[in-house]
Amino acid sequence: MASEEVESYLYSEEAIYFRSSASWRVRIALEWKGIDYEYRNVDLVKGTQQSEEYLKINPTGKVPALITKEGKALTQSEAILEYIEEIKPERPMLPKGAIHRAQVRAITQTIACDIHPLQNLGVLIHAGGSDQEKRVEWANYWITKGFTGLEVMLEQYAGTYCVGDHITMADMFLVPMVYNAQRYKVDMKAFPLITRISNTLMTLPEFQNSHPANQPDAPEEMKNSAK
Ligand SMILES: N[C@@H](CCC(=O)N[C@@H](CS)C(=O)NCC(=O)O)C(=O)O
Incomplete structure (x- = not known):
């Protein structure tokens, strides 16, 4: 459905790759701002991201991509979230104050x-x-290493949420990253702050509605498992 503010098409991912965490960040922001959008699938397994048609939308062959009302891809x-914030400043995703904004961007960039x-x-x-175990081990190592630094950053910046007590873009990056960490069997006991903030955020409808399990292309058995 197109909204009045922005007629947008969010190119996301199909079938087993409805999970793309970078796409989930954008879905959370669209939900947060109350912007309707049409969801279109890109099958990463079939390699549709490298098709001639999709490369016209995103020449880097990655999801997500957002098509605006003006037809701009x-x-x-992160650039998409900044755009959404600029066209619809209500329910801000960036805090007041240069220091807090810099802290939010430090978290989003550490993750992204x-x-x-x-x-x-x-x-x-x-x-x-094709060695699935090796893939998991690789992902687990790098996420664990990254989360070790992120946990310390949050000790310095966090309140209820990543930066103080208001939801920001940092939170919209954190939750999908935690989801990936769980998929790659990261031991989350080592990261109590990341876990606490992510669990709090996952009680909110914007984070639940945008969850991979609640996307149109998620398998039936997964639907509503995010609530
Ligand atoms: N920095 C990009 C990352 C995009 C990205 O890596 N997307 C993944 C899915 S989460 C993808 O499209 N991967 C396809 C591939 O690696 O071929 C962003 O934030 O949008």
Whole structure:
């Protein structure tokens, strides 16, 4: 459905790759702002992200991509969240004050630049080939290493949420990253603050509705498991 503010198409991922955490970040932001969008699948397993048609939308061959009302294709989840914030400032996703904004961006970039790229599909295939155990071990190592630093950052910045007591973009990056950590069997006992904040966020409808298990292409047996 198109909303009045932005007629947007969120290119996400199909079938078993409805899980893309970078796409989930964008879905949380759209839910948070109350922006309707049409969800379109890109099958990462079949390699549709490398199709001629999709490369016109995102030349880097990754999801997500958001098509705006004006027909502009936006890529990179963080850039998309900043765009959403600018077109619809109500329910801000960035705090007041330069220091707090810098802290939010430090968290989003720690996740998006330092942790997530090391465990995305292309890298896992390159690192582990078809050996599923090797892939899990690789992802587990890098997420654990990244979370070790992130936990200390949160000791300094967090209140109820990642930065103080208001929900920000940092929280929208944290929850999907924790979901991936669980998939790759990271021992979350070592990260009590990350766990506490993520669990609190997962009680909120914006985070539940946007959860991979609640997407149209999620398998029936997973539906509503996020509530
Ligand atoms: N930095 C990008 C990351 C995008 C990304 O890595 N997406 C993954 C899914 S979470 C993907 O499309 N992978 C496809 C591939 O590696 O071929 C963003 O934040 O949007």
